[in-house]
Amino acid sequence: MRLNELKAHELLPLIRRHEVTVEEAVTETLDRIAALDGTIQAYITVAREHALQRAKEADARLAKGEPPRPLEGLSIAIKDNICTKGIRTTGASRYLEDFIPPYDATVIERLEDAGAIVVGKTNMDEFAMGSSTENSAMFSTRNPWNLNRVPGGSSGGSAACVIANEAVFALGSDTGGSIRQPASFCGIVGLKPSYGLVSRYGLIGYASSMDQIGPMTRDVRDCALILNVIAGNDPRDSQSYPGELPDYAGCLVPEISGLTIGVPKEFLEEGLSGPVRDAFMKALDRLEELGARVVEVSLPHVRHALAAYYVISSAEAGSNLARLDGVRYGYRAPGQEDSASMMAASRGEGLGPEVKRRIVLGTYVLSAENREKYFNEALRVRSLISRDFQEVFKTCDCLVGPTSPTVAFEAGEKTRDPLEMYLSDVYTVPPNLAGIPGISVPCGFDEEGMPVGLQIMGKQYDEATLLRIAYAFEQATDFHRRRPEVPQKTYQSESAGGERSV
Amino acid sequence: MFEPVIGIEVHTQLKTESKLFCSCSTRFDAAPNRNTCPVCLGLPGALPVLNKKALLFGIKTGLAFNCEIAEFSGFDRKNYFYPDLSKNYQITQDAFPIGTNGHIDVMTDGKTRRIRIKRVHLEEDAGKSVHEGGTITGAAYSLEDYNRAGVPLLEIVSEPDIRSPKEAYEYLLMLRRILLYLEVSDCKMEEGSLRCDVNISIRPEGSDEFGTQVELKNLNSFRAVERSLEYEVERQSQLVASGGEVIRETRHWDEASQVTVSMRRKERAEDYRYFPEPDLAQLNIRRSWVDEIKATLPELPAARRMRFIESYGLPEYDASLLTDTKELADYFEAVVREYGEAKTVSNWIMGELSRLMNATGIGIESVKVRPGDIAAMLKMIDKGTISGKIAKTVFEEMFAEGKSPETIVKEKGLVQITDEEELAKIVDCVIEENREVADQVREGKDKALGFLVGQVMKMTKGRANPQAVNKLLRQRLAN
Numbered sequence: 001m002r003l004n005e006l007k008a009h010e011l012l013p014l015i016r017r018h019e020v021t022v023e024e025a026v027t028e029t030l031d032r033i034a035a036l037d038g039t040i041q042a043y044i045t046v047a048r049e050h051a052l053q054r055a056k057e058a059d060a061r062l063a064k065g066e067p068p069r070p071l072e073g074l075s076i077a078i079k080d081n082i083c084t085k086g087i088r089t090t091g092a093s094r095y096l097e098d099f100i101p102p103y104d105a106t107v108i109e110r111l112e113d114a115g116a117i118v119v120g121k122t123n124m125d126e127f128a129m130g131s132s133t134e135n136s137a138m139f140s141t142r143n144p145w146n147l148n149r150v151p152g153g154s155s156g157g158s159a160a161c162v163i164a165n166e167a168v169f170a171l172g173s174d175t176g177g178s179i180r181q182p183a184s185f186c187g188i189v190g191l192k193p194s195y196g197l198v199s200r201y202g203l204i205g206y207a208s209s210m211d212q213i214g215p216m217t218r219d220v221r222d223c224a225l226i227l228n229v230i231a232g233n234d235p236r237d238s239q240s241y242p243g244e245l246p247d248y249a250g251c252l253v254p255e256i257s258g259l260t261i262g263v264p265k266e267f268l269e270e271g272l273s274g275p276v277r278d279a280f281m282k283a284l285d286r287l288e289e290l291g292a293r294v295v296e297v298s299l300p301h302v303r304h305a306l307a308a309y310y311v312i313s314s315a316e317a318g319s320n321l322a323r324l325d326g327v328r329y330g331y332r333a334p335g336q337e338d339s340a341s342m343m344a345a346s347r348g349e350g351l352g353p354e355v356k357r358r359i360v361l362g363t364y365v366l367s368a369e370n371r372e373k374y375f376n377e378a379l380r381v382r383s384l385i386s387r388d389f390q391e392v393f394k395t396c397d398c399l400v401g402p403t404s405p406t407v408a409f410e411a412g413e414k415t416r417d418p419l420e421m422y423l424s425d426v427y428t429v430p431p432n433l434a435g436i437p438g439i440s441v442p443c444g445f446d447e448e449g450m451p452v453g454l455q456i457m458g459k460q461y462d463e464a465t466l467l468r469i470a471y472a473f474e475q476a477t478d479f480h481r482r483r484p485e486v487p488q489k490t491y492q493s494e495s496a497g498g499e500r501s502v
Numbered sequence: 503m504f505e506p507v508i509g510i511e512v513h514t515q516l517k518t519e520s521k522l523f524c525s526c527s528t529r530f531d532a533a534p535n536r537n538t539c540p541v542c543l544g545l546p547g548a549l550p551v552l553n554k555k556a557l558l559f560g561i562k563t564g565l566a567f568n569c570e571i572a573e574f575s576g577f578d579r580k581n582y583f584y585p586d587l588s589k590n591y592q593i594t595q596d597a598f599p600i601g602t603n604g605h606i607d608v609m610t611d612g613k614t615r616r617i618r619i620k621r622v623h624l625e626e627d628a629g630k631s632v633h634e635g636g637t638i639t640g641a642a643y644s645l646e647d648y649n650r651a652g653v654p655l656l657e658i659v660s661e662p663d664i665r666s667p668k669e670a671y672e673y674l675l676m677l678r679r680i681l682l683y684l685e686v687s688d689c690k691m692e693e694g695s696l697r698c699d700v701n702i703s704i705r706p707e708g709s710d711e712f713g714t715q716v717e718l719k720n721l722n723s724f725r726a727v728e729r730s731l732e733y734e735v736e737r738q739s740q741l742v743a744s745g746g747e748v749i750r751e752t753r754h755w756d757e758a759s760q761v762t763v764s765m766r767r768k769e770r771a772e773d774y775r776y777f778p779e780p781d782l783a784q785l786n787i788r789r790s791w792v793d794e795i796k797a798t799l800p801e802l803p804a805a806r807r808m809r810f811i812e813s814y815g816l817p818e819y820d821a822s823l824l825t826d827t828k829e830l831a832d833y834f835e836a837v838v839r840e841y842g843e844a845k846t847v848s849n850w851i852m853g854e855l856s857r858l859m860n861a862t863g864i865g866i867e868s869v870k871v872r873p874g875d876i877a878a879m880l881k882m883i884d885k886g887t888i889s890g891k892i893a894k895t896v897f898e899e900m901f902a903e904g905k906s907p908e909t910i911v912k913e914k915g916l917v918q919i920t921d922e923e924e925l926a927k928i929v930d931c932v933i934e935e936n937r938e939v940a941d942q943v944r945e946g947k948d949k950a951l952g953f954l955v956g957q958v959m960k961m962t963k964g965r966a967n968p969q970a971v972n973k974l975l976r977q978r979l980a981n
Contacts, residue, residue: 083547103540105547204546208780238551238782316780319579322590323544327646339585339644366775375777
């Protein structure tokens with residue numbers, strides 16, 4: 001096995017014992033990117049020089065006898081809507097194509113302080129708006145399990161590079177399913193933490209009341225290791241959770257007997273594809289075998305979740321993205337006579353069609369004549385959904401359901417019909433509205449070998465129980481051990497495709 | 503006859519060290535864009551964090567304006583595009599302002615009226631556009647300076663309770679006085695740290711209806727507010743009296759020609775698409791904190807004025823003037839603490855001190871005379887060490903040099919001559935030199951006596967004790 005194929009918790013002991021240098025480990029990941037990413041196209045920017053420099057610094061520290069840090073030498077891929085100081089951060093938008101942030105997001109500071117090394121920035125739907133990464137203004141990312149399929153979205157690049165061994169793990173962001181759905185499509189573990197658990201400082205805002213950054217990893221243990229580093233109060237994010245947090249990796253015991261697991265019946269209604277239903281039903285059996293009590297529950301208001309989500313998220317997005325006006329940074333349309341036309345043209349030319357669609361929608365639902373009918377109504381639905389969850393969590397330790405109604409779909413299949421694309425998030429949106437955590441773990445494959453994800457939803461700030469259940473399920477199955485066979489170019493070749501510069 | 507109905511919105515910058523949502527300095531004189539960071543520049547991913555001191559100032563002000571302080575407060579986004587607004591939305595308070603339903607009492611021409619305060623809320627200021635090479639339309643290019651972006655503002659909105667231009671003026675004076683007493687704002691209109699927008703309509707006297715509102719802009723002083731309102735009352739009254747109709751519009755006050763000019767018609771209110779600011783948590787303002795703040799509020803101008811009247815026995819006029827600023831009132835009280843006679847102190851402060859301050863343009867905060875020195879000087883008068891007249895000379899010196907009265911009197915030899923023998927010699931000398939006048943006195947002409955006193959004072963350069971001189975002259979010239 002090559003170093004870049006190891007999980008974080010497998011690679012860390014080798015580095016700690018000095019059996020492998022950080023430079024060796026990082027180089028293998030960078031070589032893998034160079035070889036493969038021309039095919040997968042997971043990265044918008046590869047920070048090769050930056051990563052090698054950091055690797056050498058880490059080796060120098062270790063050589064001096066400094067104690068290894070919690071994530072020492074791990075190659076991480078960062079979704080391109082998370083600001084990295086000195087490394088361009090585009091949000092997969094033409095508007096920010098040349099934007100190099102003067103500051104690091106809090107999660108980047110924390111990961112780097114813990115010894116992790118940023119190897120690149122991953123592709124996504126422009127400003128995280130989409131479910132297939134096809135809304136990227138740069139290019140589309142392919143699903144490593146089948147190059148004709150989408151990797152999901154919006155964190156498609158992060159999901160694809162993790163399963164393709166182009167990074168040890170990745171960060172994604174999730175506003176309505178953008179971590180969990182691509183994790184499900186690519187057969188990895190993706191956690192959307194409780195709202196406020198991980199600082200949003202430095203995350204390009206999409207819908208601020210729902211955005212969360214989370215880990216995308218090859219297994220649950222890695223997920224817990226990363227969460228340990230990135231979770232925790234940040235005074236720079238006013239919505240940050242101030243409470244004490246447990247050691248998430250320490251909570252991983254494969255023991256769930258006696259726990260009550262609810263299955264919301266609304267998640268098994270029309271729209272759910274056969275293969276996903278089959279895999280999900282088998283997963284339920286497995287959970288029962290592990291000693292959990294599986295019960296049917298109801299979340300009566302979730303049928304309105306998608307509508308409420310698109311109203312609220314678009315309203316917030318329209319406002320958040322208003323700052324992209326050509327005045328201070330980013331794209332500026334040439335040849336305009338006055339500031340108002342310059343701002344309008346810069347937005348018109350710099351932003352993509354899905355982004356514009358949501359800005360228009362957001363402006364519409366907040367306008368004086370529509371606000372009550374749409375925005376305020378959506379807020380009411382949101383609080384009803386939160387109450388639904390609170391109600392079922394009185395009797396259940398967690399809820400489970402499929403992560404997405406289908407496996408990864410064909411590239412181009414849903415780009416014509418935005419509503420069809422939106423339905424891909426129908427199961428992942430409710431936790432964002434309620435602020436509760438959700439995780440997707442691999443729970444099977446369809447006949448064509450495409451992965452299926454199981455979504456587990458927990459009580460707010462109770463990631464420990466969520467991870468324990470996910471861990472127990474994972475340990476009782478072997479879906480997470482499978483890897484796609486990606487047709488690749490010669491391993492040593494210096495592919496220009498992976499060398500997109502910083 | 504018509505009655506004006508006036509409402510005023512005041513925006514005042516809070517004098518916190520740092521901005522409302524980031525730690526950048528609020529200094530207004532820095533080089534362009536020096537005081538900026540990812541947050542106030544609206545860079546992608548930057549998040550606001552509320553400055554607690556600004557919130558404290560907001561609550562303080564709300565309390566001083568007799569508002570109810572909200573238990574649940576929070577921020578909203580006001581969305582509009584403008585290059586000096588770095589996020590293209592302003593973080594403000596729409597649905598849940600800090601303070602509501604307040605009032606202040608305003609005295610105009612001796613009559614006190616209560617003006618209700620609709621709301622007091624926090625918001626962030628915008629940056630400044632500089633149009634190079636002309637006006638906004640003719641400029642070759644524009645520059646943006648975001649130093650001011652994010653500076654905390656407090657908006658204080660009155661109900662349309664003001665009934666005359668003069669009352670508007672007095673309202674603003676009282677509002678500024680309160681803010682200065684609270685030490686939450688510098689209230690300098692010339693630096694833009696206090697701005698006001700005024701709404702005015704007219705209606706037949708005795709009516710309860712509201713007329714069509716006109717908004718006035720470009721009001722750069724309280725006097726400009728008063729003048730523009732006077733103009734507008736006249737304009738609207740004539741218009742309506744001659745069968746015309748006031749239109750809803752914004753009018754610009756032209757200071758040079760002292761008229762208001764139509765800027766733009768307001769067909770309908772702008773739609774700012776307010777919604778709750780999702781980047782900030784809701785504020786739960788603890789009652790115990792509000793009580794704590796209430797307990798530390800300084801004595802406010804109206805209360806202090808009353809106390810000056812009641813406990814010092816000052817006339818209303820004196821009390822009003824002395825409590826105009828906190829600094830002046832503090833100064834007055836510091837003198838009174840060392841010299842008990844409040845009215846005497848008041849006379850000196852409102853007389854000599856004010857005269858010299860006006861003449862030199864020096865404010866009370868930089869006056870060199872220490873309160874203790876005024877008290878010492880007044881005691882010297884009482885003891886007869888110096889005369890009241892000499893004291894004025896001494897005081898001028900104190901004001902100019904900051905020296906103590908004792909030092910000045912010693913240096914200049916200004917001690918009053920009270921020694922009878924010494925005075926007698928001088929008096930005799932004067933009588934000798936003015937025999938004719940002396941005779942007139944003997945004949946009972948009191949006016950002549952004054953002349954002789956004057957002569958003695960002249961010879962002693964004012965140092966003679968006038969009472970003693972008087973007595974001696976009368977003795978000498980008695981029949």
